[in-house]
Amino acid sequence: MSSPLRDARGREHRLAGPPLRIVSLVPSHTETLFALGLGERVVGITDYCVHPASGVRGLPRVGGTKNPSIERIAELSPDLVLANREENTRRDVQRLEALGLRVFVTYARTVREGVDDISLLAGIGGCPEAAAPIVEEIDAAWQRARERRPEAPPRVAALVWKRPYMAVGPDTFAHDLIRECGGHNVFGEGERRYPRVDEDALVAAAPDLVLLPTEPYEFGPRDRDELLALDLPAAAAGRVCVIEGELLSWYGPRIARALDLLSELIRG
Numbered sequence: 001m002s003s004p005l006r007d008a009r010g011r012e013h014r015l016a017g018p019p020l021r022i023v024s025l026v027p028s029h030t031e032t033l034f035a036l037g038l039g040e041r042v043v044g045i046t047d048y049c050v051h052p053a054s055g056v057r058g059l060p061r062v063g064g065t066k067n068p069s070i071e072r073i074a075e076l077s078p079d080l081v082l083a084n085r086e087e088n089t090r091r092d093v094q095r096l097e098a099l100g101l102r103v104f105v106t107y108a109r110t111v112r113e114g115v116d117d118i119s120l121l122a123g124i125g126g127c128p129e130a131a132a133p134i135v136e137e138i139d140a141a142w143q144r145a146r147e148r149r150p151e152a153p154p155r156v157a158a159l160v161w162k163r164p165y166m167a168v169g170p171d172t173f174a175h176d177l178i179r180e181c182g183g184h185n186v187f188g189e190g191e192r193r194y195p196r197v198d199e200d201a202l203v204a205a206a207p208d209l210v211l212l213p214t215e216p217y218e219f220g221p222r223d224r225d226e227l228l229a230l231d232l233p234a235a236a237a238g239r240v241c242v243i244e245g246e247l248l249s250w251y252g253p254r255i256a257r258a259l260d261l262l263s264e265l266i267r268g
Contacts, residue, residue, distance in 0.1 A: 007105045018126030019079035019102075024049060025068055025092075026084040026106065028250035030056065032118055035134060035253040038125040044076040051246070070095050080104060080124070110176040111142070111259075114251025134253050141256035142180070145263035149182030154266055156183035157207035157234075158248060160194060161217045165202065169193045174248040181263040183209065203231050209265060210234045215245030241265055 023044035024030040030049040033042055039055045044062050060076060062068045065087045073081060073096060083093050085107035096103050104124070108114040115138055122131035156178050158168040167187040168174040172194070178185045186205040187195055197205075210227055212219035224242055228235045243265075247258040 019124065021076070021078045022080050022082060023062065023073050023076055023078040024082045025062070025065055025088050026082055027051070027065070027087075028246075028252045029082045029084070029106070029117075029121060031250065031254070032121050032252035033125070036118075036122050036125060036127060036130040038121075038127070038130075041125070043078060044073060068092060070099070074099050074101065082106070082121075108173055108251045109171055110173065111180050111251075111255065114173055114255055115139075117251060118253070137253075138256045138259070141259040145181050145259045148263045148267045150267055153182055153184040154208040154268065155186045155206060155233075156209045156211065156266060157186050157202060157205060158211040158213065159197075159217075159219065160213065160248075162219070162223065164196045165198065166194045167197050168248070169195045173251055177248065177258060177262060178266070181259060181266045183262075183266040199230060202227075207232060207234045208237070208239065209268070210240040211248070211262075211265070212240065212242045213245035213248045214242065215249065218245075237268075239265075239268065 020041055021043045022033065022041050024033060024042055025046055027046060027049045030042060030045050031051040033039060034052050034055040042059060044060045045056055046065050046068060047061055047063060048065055049056050062072045066089060070092065078101065081096055081101055081103045083103050083105045085105055093103050093105060106117050108117050115135055118134055119128065119131040122128050158174055158178065160166050160168060168185060169190060169192050170188050175185050175188050186207050187197060210232065212223055219242055221242065224240050227240045234240050246254060247261060
């Protein structure tokens with residue numbers, strides 16, 4: 001690609017051609033690259049890049065998203081390293097760039113930006129047409145979600161951590177996903193993107209629906225039972241739901257399924 005690309009940090013990148021060796025430090029981008037037919041160019045991934053299972057099996061691992069091995073990444077001689085402002089640290093990006101490696105940083109905080117990243121990765125890979133069927137599937141699910149929106153938005157709480165509880169807040173992909181599906185995020189106001197909440201705050205917020213994703217904290221049936229015992233409208237209605245964690249935080253080909261599932265849960 002000869003035209004400049006601007007990443008999430010506002011920096012321009014000019015790529016002389018599609019990168020042939022890519023290290024992905026973003027699990028959702030790893031999945032997207034394979035969905036776009038670019039899997040053979042991926043030469044390094046994080047410990048959390050687990051999808052698609054058949055594609056990532058055997059690929060070199062470079063550590064976690066927050067603590068990758070800079071030396072291992074450099075040894076893989078990538079043409080491009082994919083990073084994300086939320087998943088990875090500025091310090092690691094700077095260390096990679098100091099070694100002369102090209103790092104492209106993304107930062108999707110809305111459903112639209114998540115969809116745009118699919119087209120962006122396809123363009124970077126030199127196959128812009130590969131994004132079309134994925135985007136079309138998401139657009140169809142998006143339309144279904146709009147048609148299912150209830151007239152009165154139910155109050156939704158999405159927890160992402162325990163001890164202490166932390167919830168999805170404003171300016172996040174999950175917050176926008178809830179909104180697009182017709183829900184009102186009870187912790188969507190304020191400045192903190194992932195505010196800490198205790199049981200009293202959760203009861204005061206009176207959610208009609210509580211979402212317990214399986215990542216980054218692995219919520220399960222026991223956690224659901226604990227919340228069902230609280231004085232919550234969601235508990236009284238049995239609407240405390242453990243869901244696949246990737247649906248709330250991974251932007252890429254699974255956005256369509258996320259829109260379908262969340263819109264059904266929110267509509268009730």
